[in-house]
Amino acid sequence: MLDFLKKNYFLYILLAPALILTLIFKYVPMYGAIIAFKDFSPIKGIMGSDWVGLKHFEKFLNSPNFDVIFMNTLKLSFFGLIFSFPVPILLALMLNQIRKTSVKKNVQLFLYAPNFISVVVIVGMLFIFLSPTGPINQIVSGITGKPLMFMSEPEYFRWIYILSDIWQAAGWSSIIYVAALAGVDPELHHAASLDGANLLQRIRNIDLPTIRPIMAIVFILAAGGIMSIGFEKAYLMQTSMNLPASEIIATYVYKVGLQSGDYAYSAAVGLFNSVINVVLLLTVNFIVKKLNEGEGLY
Template sequence: MAKGKEGIANIRRQSVKEYLRKHYFLYLLLTPSLLLTLIFKYGPMYGAVIAFKDFSPIKGIAGSEWVGFKHFAKFLSSPNFEVIFMNTLKLSLYGLILSFPVPILLALMLNQVRKAGIKKNIQLFLYAPNFISVVVIVGMLFIFLSPTGPVNQFISWFTGEPMMFMSRPEYFRWIYILSDIWTGAGWSSIIYVAALANVDPELHDAANLDGANLMQRIRHIDLPTIRPIMAIVFILAAGGIMSIGFEKAYLMQTAMNLPTSEIIPTYVYKIGLQAGDYAYSSAVGLFNAVINVVLLVTVNFIVKKMNEGEGLY
């Protein structure tokens, strides 16, 4: 019996060696990507240990005193914790709810455009904002929404006075989310457009013969086609729900809108790079990353249960 198992193991080893011998060039092509991932993604993870130490640049990571969960407790008990955490959660959650359906709707509408020339022009118009710098986008927002900007000039015709969009805390989230939808929805729809392009036209022809209208064809043909992609995109978006873009939020901040614009990434930047408290800022960043991982696993589990076993992994 033991000899039989050894023989099977030898056959498997030989088959693996034969496979590697035939396809070694593909693995050579993969090597640079693996090295870059190890160096720039996994390598810096060692630095996360300073979240558990009283880090001193002079002593280094290894020489700094171990303090355990001191910095995490400090953040959780700080008076700013609830405000910063809820600002981050609300901005991410509202952004996910409002922005997730938009690329799907755009892809479904683009799929109904039959003339290739018109479709390409529409796609160019929708994709273009994605390539505008975040700094330029925020600059445009300040210009358009300033008290003397075109938006307030239009509003002043009806109200007689401008609205202070960029300095009122209650407007920050809406401006952030709507501008995100404008810049990213078109680009995000590409993956759905590509999936819908693979739908067999004969399915639509057969549905037309059976008397199905447009909405019925979308519901029973198009949506089932892109449902697995929707599930994966939603899981990834929910898993990164606490990872809001730092640059845009920081650039949009003013002294007046801080009650809603101060989020974990901007707080980490100010504490870590501006105040020089690297250990505490690392603890806050690690806390944020752990929440993202928990959300990713939880949402993937729920989606797999609801989507007949189809999930991210």
């Protein structure tokens, strides 16, 4: 073991900064999670505050808003995963069929560009395009005679969030699949074509098996973070009218923790959310390994 370390010490030196940053920003902050079990007071500090056990968790589970907040988070995450997961795969398969390099690069640039637009700008665009006098409602008004309140009605919030998310992230998310497909030997496609296989048959029997392990890992990670929706976009899209659909755990933690100053309670809610994510990660990984011939995240 010592000989191995001596021979490869330079690799460990390269690895050290990443490990140190992970310890500082990922593991050390876990110490603060204990305030979820305390009646935290900034004056007394974390260690000086009194223990209250599971009081804050019980308060959240018994709160009248729990069912709405939990289901909003679950629905937004679940539908987002179901509808957004296949899109990068389809984009990668289509990009892989473009043979002219210049055309492929231009298409990729067009698909990747939305990823570099900030969430604030995206939400601002949504409010402009979907406003009662915006271009979308001008078309709707021309057909139905009246505009639709897209950003005010709760029933529209979830689909606007998901579809705009797909538009912004699908192109960038397809990069990993495009990279994997680049490693497919063209001779396999050529041989399959000589045997009479059409395009769909070649995709099903050559391309999809190549990216299947990556698909499994991406799906497990996505399912493991199913309760961790981005706070910024949901909060920016919130209005007083769409709160029944837009209030999720992340926005609730922000309002209770930072706006109301109840840090211990908000920490308990956040920890509850994290525990669910871990359970989902382990469960989905177990299921995928069973269905995918032992291939999973670990």
